[in-house]
Amino acid sequence: MYWQEQYNHQLIYHNPLKSHTDIKDFRLEGEAAFSFPLQRLRMENIKDPKEGQKSNFVLWCQDHFPENIAITWDFWPIREPGLCILFFAATGKTGEDLFHPSLAKRTGIYDEYHHGDINAYHVSYYRRKWEDERQFHTSNLRKSYGFHLVSQGADPLPSVVDANGPYHIELVKYQENIQFYINQLLIFQFYDDGETHGSILRDGRIGFRQMAPLIAEYANFNVFQINKK
Template identity: 55%
Template sequence: MNNHTFEAVECIYENNLSTVEHINDWKLEGQARMTVDDKRLVLESELDPAIHGDDSHWVLWCPIDFPDRIMIEWDFYPIEEPGLCMIFFAAQGKGGQDLFDSSLPKRTGRYPQYHSGAINALHLSYFRHKHAEERAFRTCNLRKSYGFHLVSHGADPLPPVSDAMPPYSMKVVKYDKIVQLSINDLPVLEWEDDGESYGPVFEGGKIGFRQMSPMKAAYANLRILRVKKIK
């Protein structure tokens, strides 16, 4: 599936996420409970979606601005579903502002604030088990926003929690116009942005994790690496 091959040349950020203190400087939007189990960061909403609806979802941002031409790696452990897990990357204000610039409206975890609000981002949902139709035909979806544009999707190899054998090794490459996702080294999708259909190609920016309640999942061994294209 992947037409291009990349090679890591330098690790520019590493966080094994083995203690809550490891994310002390991260930025939470919404309300999430953060605990550690077996040296893995466990994340879940503090709010009941039956009561709070879309206000029960959240986003957790790494505070660092990363350049383009990177590979994002982490280990993923689904624990309880239903729910949805997503990664944001190349995120910044629509005018090029820092994602946390005080001129931008406050974000609280409600999804429209991220796809049709004041920011640009690529966002990739890789565990879509929230609604019945998502569980019946599972895909990983890549969107480009502002605008909520579905630009690519691929078959999701991740099973229901009851059948899961984690950790799952997640890998996202963002290299100029190219985005790739692989899980356990299985290519899931690749997309090339033409820079016209949905606006200019995004470059650097911030990375964040999102969950839709009541999903509970664990994360470990986050690494951001510079890459070079070898094919």
């Protein structure tokens, strides 16, 4: 069942991602270039991909969001290879705000996000970085601290040569339940028992990550507060 049939929802955040003004308060970890050639956010790496993890980056929304939300955005892949991730419910490991000065500085290196001093869920989609990912497309949900793969589903997104976006992506988190959709197709769902990999993560921040040398575009970033019908 599609999530909007399951939940009442109220828009609490909208960002068209049409210009630099729309991301002026966002926080970048790592180095990246942002442009808006088609009135949507284009993100690409600055550092040489040969530098490995040092060439990747995360862009965080400035807001701290409550629990029980649906996150939606439009996505266009422009250049491969690479990989996209959405972090959500991200906080310090002991409940600090993600940007609290007591937390270690983060620079886009992946280990800092799954074995640093933060907790988060993160879904990796459009996984085209490594050869095995390009040969068999999946979307993966992980829970951190740690590198726990908790759910996985087939990724229907085509490679760049056949892509004809926008692709509408939706991440729904209600209490212990997480669902992930692309163009209203349910890709995976996960029930967090709050025990196997630690307590359920609730409120927190949202961030977009890219792995070099991927170029991708984003628009119509929305967050809804939801509750069961």
